[in-house]
Amino acid sequence: MKIGVIGGGSIGLLISAYLSDGHEVTIYVRRQEQKQVINEYGIRLAHQREPLSVSALLTEELAKEDCLFICVKQFQVANITPLFNKHQSPIIFLQNGMGHVDLLRDIQAQVFLGIVEHGARKINDHTVAHTGKGGIRVASYNGDRSLLEMMVSKWDRPDFPIELEDDWLSMLGKKLVVNAVINPLTALFGVPNGDIITNPYISTIALELCREAADVLGLDFSEQWNHVKEIASNTKENMSSMWKDIEEGRQTENEAISGYLLHHANHDIPFTQFAYNSIKALRLKKELMD
Amino acid sequence: MKIGVIGGGSIGLLISAYLSDGHEVTIYVRRQEQKQVINEYGIRLAHQREPLSVSALLTEELAKEDCLFICVKQFQVANITPLFNKHQSPIIFLQNGMGHVDLLRDIQAQVFLGIVEHGARKINDHTVAHTGKGGIRVASYNGDRSLLEMMVSKWDRPDFPIELEDDWLSMLGKKLVVNAVINPLTALFGVPNGDIITNPYISTIALELCREAADVLGLDFSEQWNHVKEIASNTKENMSSMWKDIEEGRQTENEAISGYLLHHANHDIPFTQFAYNSIKALRLKKELMD
Known part of the structure; x- marks a missing residue:
């Protein structure tokens, strides 16, 4: 072809x-x-x-x-x-x-x-x-x-x-949940993907982010949480794309990920709101430093 | 004496x-x-x-x-x-x-x-x-x-x-609100106190933390928020004690500040929960690195 x-x-x-x-x-x-x-x-x-x-x-x-x-x-x-x-x-x-x-x-x-x-x-x-x-x-x-x-x-x-x-919707939804959990937290804490499961405090926040994302997308929470843990474990040494983007001062996919959830939620999703603003805060901090 | x-x-x-x-x-x-x-x-x-x-x-x-x-x-x-x-x-x-x-x-x-x-x-x-x-x-x-x-x-x-x-209770409460907002956020984002008001995304999170803290302590939100902004402005160049503690790998006052609020809240305070777990996450990350 x-x-x-x-x-x-x-x-x-x-x-x-x-x-x-x-x-x-x-x-x-x-x-x-x-x-x-x-x-x-x-x-x-x-x-x-x-x-x-x-x-x-x-x-x-x-x-x-x-x-x-x-x-x-x-x-x-x-x-x-x-x-x-x-x-x-x-x-x-x-x-x-x-x-x-x-x-x-x-x-x-x-x-x-x-x-x-x-x-x-x-x-x-x-x-x-x-x-x-x-x-x-x-x-x-x-x-x-x-x-x-x-x-x-x-x-x-x-x-x-x-x-x-x-089903494209559940396929993208599943990936969106993973990204909404792993991307902002690895960027915020400056850790590789595996820390989502090995650092119990990051894990506590990750679980809440997963719950909010699954809820907005109408997906089953425990299925999604198992999937997030599986991906974090399979890619445990990896630096997420959002962490790389923040480190290198590039635009992130924050709007497409957490921003999408905030836009489509019909009630408060405070953990996602915290994570979304954190990435924007880090971007601005980096911009002002460079 | x-x-x-x-x-x-x-x-x-x-x-x-x-x-x-x-x-x-x-x-x-x-x-x-x-x-x-x-x-x-x-x-x-x-x-x-x-x-x-x-x-x-x-x-x-x-x-x-x-x-x-x-x-x-x-x-x-x-x-x-x-x-x-x-x-x-x-x-x-x-x-x-x-x-x-x-x-x-x-x-x-x-x-x-x-x-x-x-x-x-x-x-x-x-x-x-x-x-x-x-x-x-x-x-x-x-x-x-x-x-x-x-x-x-x-x-x-x-x-x-x-x-x-x-009144010792309102005196300590007022200080606790300031600490519950400024300390974890400056440590998490690695910024001086002034960024609480100058970085609009950190400010968005700060406002929610202030709302939760005032609520748990039964204090007036807008009075406390003005006080937080005043302190952040008066100490804008300062590195908060919690940021210093995190940087130097020392025990923080997280339990006495956000932990106290979580312990005394009678409903969910998700922003405080996110901040509290963030400080614990950073401490553990630092411990494992040292």
Whole structure:
């Protein structure tokens, strides 16, 4: 397949690298520099010697592809949706949170949603470390399920599994709960994911955040809490994306995660409110320091 | 007057230094080393050249004094209460929080309570910096008010004011609210006191903590919130005692402050619960790192 990957961050590089084996992959990036370096050197997985051949173009040069993976941050989705009506290839959105779902209604192409359970760290513009082996789950939003099934069968491979899910809402909800618990607390306390379960005081707060998130999304609390603990344990050494964003002074996904819950709650969710304001407080502190 | 000051921390050193001008002050300390250095060199205020002459003894050597100032941390009060029945001098307790009040019933001496609004930083065992000019407020707990009035008139001086208050409960309550808001948030975010009002996201959380604390103590919210903002503004450059305790890996007054509120609340106070667990989480993180 001709696959387009939009976004040259850690997830965009990771997907491009794995799918380049067997597909013709073009990665669409924002900066001329990154386009050049990928076209010259390919994309390298940090544990492998040989770079993988991937073409790069700027986002505004979007060409006709058989499908598009959208790997930009949630808060950048609004900037690129106008591009999608040009070719109307099937699109797979891989954002955290659920804030982007409200933007998908106006897209004429077939839309699919996915979540990424891999750990990845961008080393430089064309190198990515695959720090946590996980998988990708996808479900249809308004697209043809048999088309998705066909595509998944072509993408799926043992070292980079892609699985089909039935219900996009519960799939994204489950991921949102995990993010609403692990992301703000690891950033606030400056700890790796495992501390969510090993530090009993962080765990006490985590449980309350999980209860609030499950409640807002209409999901079963104890099922979600077990899932949060499982993810925290499986990724115990990892630095969450929000912690990295705070450390590096970048915009976080706070609005798409805790902000989404606050916006959709019909009663007070004080732990989430505390966590949401904490991330904003840390961002402002960092901004004023830099 | 013969004045005994129990506790060789920043507040004990500060009070001993100021009251030594006009009174015969003995400071009671835990360590032989500190006793020796004070007996040899006196106590020095960091902004003054000349040391002040203060005697030092170990706490267990407690002699007859005209009155005793108790300047140990709230969580150390229980260790020293047995000493007080030896001489039965009037005692002034100067702890943060309200946890120690439950321990005072069994003391046979006259008991007074006070709060310290000075900023002070211990430089070494016999030197203290007076970092914020404030005052001390005292009220009777079960003691003779006219005795307290007489003593205050002897202690009070323009550069170290001591004021009489009518109601110990509202005096301590007011201070407890300030501590329950400023202490955990400055420690959690690693910011000076002024950020409580200048960082709008910390301010949002601060307001909720203030509301919960005022509510538990039966105090008027907007009065307390104005007081919190005033103190944060007056001490805007200061590093709170709890932030210092966390940084230096020492036990905090979390139990006496947020813990007291959680113990005395008759409904959920989630912001306080989040803050209380945050301080415990940071303490544990620090312990495991050291």
